Amino acid sequence: MDPQEEIPLALRAAYLMLHRQSDAAFAPYGVTADQFVLMARLSEGGAMTQKELANRMPSDPSTVRAMLVLLEGRGLVRRERHPTDGRARMAALTKVGRRKFGQLWKAGDSIRGRAVAEMSSDDACKLVQLLKQFTESLDPNSVVPETVTEGWRQK
Amino acid sequence: MDPQEEIPLALRAAYLMLHRQSDAAFAPYGVTADQFVLMARLSEGGAMTQKELANRMPSDPSTVRAMLVLLEGRGLVRRERHPTDGRARMAALTKVGRRKFGQLWKAGDSIRGRAVAEMSSDDACKLVQLLKQFTESLDPNSVVPETVTEGWRQK
DNA sequence: TCAAAGTAATGCGTACACGCACTAAGATAA
């Protein structure tokens, strides 16, 4: 079959499978797969603006806000005004949030393990590289160097 | 970086990028990326039960139902009772649906083209193979032949 | 034959993923 037509389907199937299994793995902790991703970003980056968090997820700012409001209500996340920029809000994990994330990370181990158990290390790297290339080639904000004939750049 | 931790993130980023770009490409036709997937399955498989359609998407039966109800209201899809099984319903594209799908397929060409433009044919195949392997290894319903020591099988 | 087990669809509730319009605040330029 033509791989060009099959990539989107295989990608969709893989992502949804991962999402379902992750949701199931985190459900005992009362957390969803996407909430885990958000907490992972906050955990590795410390306090950051909602905009920055949305860029790193990656997700839509309005989606991120809804998730933060929800997690704030559960005491896992803290939102404070930015010290100098009156528009922005800084989001960060609370102490409880950090502890919860530690548990989640361990709970997620089995999934990450299963996913690459039958895959060579080389193949795993190759998969990451191809996925990044795929994402990049679809990103309208990515600049293809060779085609830049004038002096403009995405900021 | 450890590819084991990076695969889920790269997969998520790639899928969401594909989904956003597809939604944008199909929006002028009043159809979403997921509705396109559903229509593609009906287009290639003809009439089938909702259960069968859900398996092929792959998606949850209740999600598929909601989408079918919506598309039926727009005249793109038809739902009739199964001739012999009183529980089941057969879903199929209407004539209008088939025509719409033809337009969508062409509209999606640019995305499929962009996605593999900078990717060798070998890499595209490799990507599909790795994604399928990933999906399979996470699927609790998949049976790993070597580990089957007793006579049982998933039906 | 008739009760028990299994299956397809439905309805409901929650969470995500967006786009869009809007507000408020910072940045820039005349």
Next chain:
DNA sequence: TTATCTTAGTGCGTGTACGCATTACTTTGA
């Protein structure tokens, strides 16, 4: 300084992805 532009966040509406409980029908087995 003031008018303009840009940017961060918010609120709202629609569609998708589930899980779970329920209903209606089919299949199986005693």
